[in-house]
Amino acid sequence: MTPLPPxxxxxxxxxxxxDDQVHAQTWDSGEGSxxxxxxxxxxGVRAVYASLDPSTAILEVAVHKTFRVLDTKPHVMTSARIxxxxxxxxxxxxHVPNPNWLAPCPPNTNQQKFGDNLLAHYRFILIPSAVxxxxxxxxxNSTKPSSDYKDVKQERFALDPRLQD
Numbered sequence: 001m002t003p004l005p006p007x008x009x010x011x012x013x014x015x016x017x018x019d020d021q022v023h024a025q026t027w028d029s030g031e032g033s034x035x036x037x038x039x040x041x042x043x044g045v046r047a048v049y050a051s052l053d054p055s056t057a058i059l060e061v062a063v064h065k066t067f068r069v070l071d072t073k074p075h076v077m078t079s080a081r082i083x084x085x086x087x088x089x090x091x092x093x094x095h096v097p098n099p100n101w102l103a104p105c106p107p108n109t110n111q112q113k114f115g116d117n118l119l120a121h122y123r124f125i126l127i128p129s130a131v132x133x134x135x136x137x138x139x140x141n142s143t144k145p146s147s148d149y150k151d152v153k154q155e156r157f158a159l160d161p162r163l164q165d
């Protein structure tokens with residue numbers, strides 16, 4: 001479950017990521033973004049993309065793969081707890097140089113370089129999701145210590161079968 005915020009819960013910060021089952025053991029390698037780049041990183045930078053809630057993580061993958069693939073191919077949901085919330089840098093929409101970078105569109109090199117700079121200076125980056133603008137994505141550089149997150153949990157993912165393409 002997503003942790004409840006204070007005063008209802010502990011206030012811990014967990015992130016969530018959905019991967020194809022064959023990549024479950026290397027979920028935090030950043031290999032995919034290293035090879036092809038991503039919305040907030042250039043090729044050659046090992047960025048791991050996650051979300052602050054499982055629903056956004058599902059949408060972020062479904063927008064690229066489709067719900068059909070999530071329904072028919074085994075996937076794994078991973079979550080982990082950030083050990084020090086003070087290592088999280090929040091990027092609000094007003095801090096993004098071009099507001100269109102937050103829209104659902106292919107990334108450009110300026111956007112990727114902006115993200116590369118953030119990844120070079122901050123351990124964890126929170127940035128609004130393009131798929132769900134009222135939700136947050138969390139991005140981190142996989143070459144930094146994994147001790148910055150703990151309590152890693154993985155579970156087999158099962159899509160609600162009512163979500164059909």
